[in-house]
Amino acid sequence: MSSSTLPDPASASIAIVGAGFSGTLLALHLLQRSPPQTRVILIERNAQFGRGAAYSTGNSSHLLNVPAGKMSAFHSRPLDFLHWLQSLSEADLCGIVPGPGTFVPRRMFGRYIRHLVNLEMKVPEHGDQLELVRGDVTDIEPNGGGLTLTLDRNRTITADRAVLATGNFPPAAPPVEDPAFYDSPAYKPDPWGPDTLADLDPDMPVLLIGTGLTTIDTIVSLLDQGHRGPITALSRRGLMPHRHAAGGAGSAPETDSFPTRLNVLTRALRSSSLRQATIGGSWHAVIDELRPITTELWQAMCTADRQRFLRHLRPWWDTHRHRVSGPVADRIEAARASGQLRVRAGRIRSYRQDGPDAEVEVVFRPRFADELDSVTVGRVINCAGPDADYSRIRDPLVRRLLGKGLARPDALCLGLDVTTNCALLGADGSISRRLFAVGPVTKGTFWEMTAVPDIRQQAEFLAGQLAALVRPGPVLA
Ligand SMILES: Cc1cc2nc3c(=O)[nH]c(=O)nc-3n(C[C@H](O)[C@H](O)[C@H](O)COP(=O)(O)OP(=O)(O)OC[C@H]3O[C@@H](n4cnc5c(N)ncnc54)[C@H](O)[C@@H]3O)c2cc1C
Numbered sequence: 001m002s003s004s005t006l007p008d009p010a011s012a013s014i015a016i017v018g019a020g021f022s023g024t025l026l027a028l029h030l031l032q033r034s035p036p037q038t039r040v041i042l043i044e045r046n047a048q049f050g051r052g053a054a055y056s057t058g059n060s061s062h063l064l065n066v067p068a069g070k071m072s073a074f075h076s077r078p079l080d081f082l083h084w085l086q087s088l089s090e091a092d093l094c095g096i097v098p099g100p101g102t103f104v105p106r107r108m109f110g111r112y113i114r115h116l117v118n119l120e121m122k123v124p125e126h127g128d129q130l131e132l133v134r135g136d137v138t139d140i141e142p143n144g145g146g147l148t149l150t151l152d153r154n155r156t157i158t159a160d161r162a163v164l165a166t167g168n169f170p171p172a173a174p175p176v177e178d179p180a181f182y183d184s185p186a187y188k189p190d191p192w193g194p195d196t197l198a199d200l201d202p203d204m205p206v207l208l209i210g211t212g213l214t215t216i217d218t219i220v221s222l223l224d225q226g227h228r229g230p231i232t233a234l235s236r237r238g239l240m241p242h243r244h245a246a247g248g249a250g251s252a253p254e255t256d257s258f259p260t261r262l263n264v265l266t267r268a269l270r271s272s273s274l275r276q277a278t279i280g281g282s283w284h285a286v287i288d289e290l291r292p293i294t295t296e297l298w299q300a301m302c303t304a305d306r307q308r309f310l311r312h313l314r315p316w317w318d319t320h321r322h323r324v325s326g327p328v329a330d331r332i333e334a335a336r337a338s339g340q341l342r343v344r345a346g347r348i349r350s351y352r353q354d355g356p357d358a359e360v361e362v363v364f365r366p367r368f369a370d371e372l373d374s375v376t377v378g379r380v381i382n383c384a385g386p387d388a389d390y391s392r393i394r395d396p397l398v399r400r401l402l403g404k405g406l407a408r409p410d411a412l413c414l415g416l417d418v419t420t421n422c423a424l425l426g427a428d429g430s431i432s433r434r435l436f437a438v439g440p441v442t443k444g445t446f447w448e449m450t451a452v453p454d455i456r457q458q459a460e461f462l463a464g465q466l467a468a469l470v471r472p473g474p475v476l477a
Helices: 021-033 080-086 106-122 124-129 179-183 213-224 262-278 283-300 303-321 326-338 396-403 439-446 452-470
Strands: 013-017 039-044 130-134 137-142 147-151 155-159 161-164 206-209 231-235 341-353 360-366 373-377 379-382 423-425 431-437
Touching: 013 021, 013 147, 013 155, 021 039, 021 106, 021 439, 021 452, 039 155, 080 106, 106 124, 106 130, 124 130, 137 396, 147 161, 161 452, 179 341, 206 213, 206 373, 213 231, 213 326, 231 373, 262 283, 262 303, 283 303, 283 439, 283 452, 326 341, 341 373, 431 439, 431 452, 439 452
Parallel strands: 013 039, 013 161, 039 130, 161 431, 206 231, 206 379, 231 341
Antiparallel strands: 137 147, 147 155, 341 360, 360 373, 423 431
């Protein structure tokens, strides 16, 4: 038998692009699973590692929408986050009494992830294995046996494998005939941008595009900064996220099997919710019962049903599945009751603005109406949720990977096409042994890959896969 060349563990290195929750957690799991000589290089373009868009908010009114008891970074230690919270001093907790059902500020979760990185770096053997690099990855190129990552300032890093943990991209602008308004300073394309709410006259009318969780965050920020002017939130269906059930969702009776035809499943969920209501329960338990098998359902469903789901049911799923905490829901309801916040359903048709500093009239067609309507505002903020259609995302790294055929968008435009092992599929359908993805980038294959409980399992799984790839196998003689 001939001898075969095996990866040299002394030189094995894995680069992770993006140090939000997904990339950072993957790095932590890799340190625990891969051979000690493996280098784990975590690259982040922003100053903060471990936070990403979700957990870098400085606003303490931006609460987690999942209770502390379900936000552990580790599936096998479900109360890790809660225990960390409980270990904090009273001064750090600022009046929060942490319990499993408490919704704490999101920035505390970012602090927890950073604490986990610091802990790992103190482990003598892991401290040397993990390299944190501040930089913007603009290209990845196969180099004959590995990969070369190009970073800003003409830097390069070589690695055996790379994982895209690039998270969410800013929302796409609604298509209109004349998009000139999108160049106006009155239009804010990125809800997380530093200038989005800056220099805003507190009495100025504002339009928020979208009615989901990002819109809720923006309303909370506006109220916190003392905004008095009218706020209009507009989306195609005008649905806002529901609130979590007071005192927890409870549990639904165990189900023997779940149908995978969309219409049958929808009917089953409806009747299950009605049954729950008759025994004093709520639909929350029915939705929560689906959580552990959502990915299985998605993968078992035919493509036509997945398309039907995205076209017709997605907004209902999103608003029932991704809910808001009671305190946040109370503020939103109060703003609606006072008339300051108006939620409208419709599609934007055009913008009319006389000069870049003038107010803009946003013309839209209300849902189920023939007549156009309009709202005149001083600022339009796009809160429509992340753009996941990689065929139009302008990010240089994405463009180059697609241009070289190293990656392709998934068929439903939810992210990049990956296998169930998180390996990227190239333009020709080939499965990469060097390029992988984790987190929301993989939604096309996994659907629910948004919240911490889903991402933590995926990160752990992928770390196991990658560790097996870099671990030396038995030498064939
Ligand atoms: C506002 C908000 C609130 C949320 N709240 C909750 C919650 O309460 N509970 C819950 O379970 N889930 C919540 N989620 C969902 C979930 O936790 C996040 O989507 C998750 O954090 C995604 O992490 P990520 O690392 O994949 O992406 P991101 O957080 O977007 O991080 C990606 C990182 O990659 C970096 N990056 C991108 N491209 C490059 C590049 N080319 N080079 C270098 N760096 C790059 C970015 O700078 C960024 O830091 C929330 C999400 C959002 C957006």
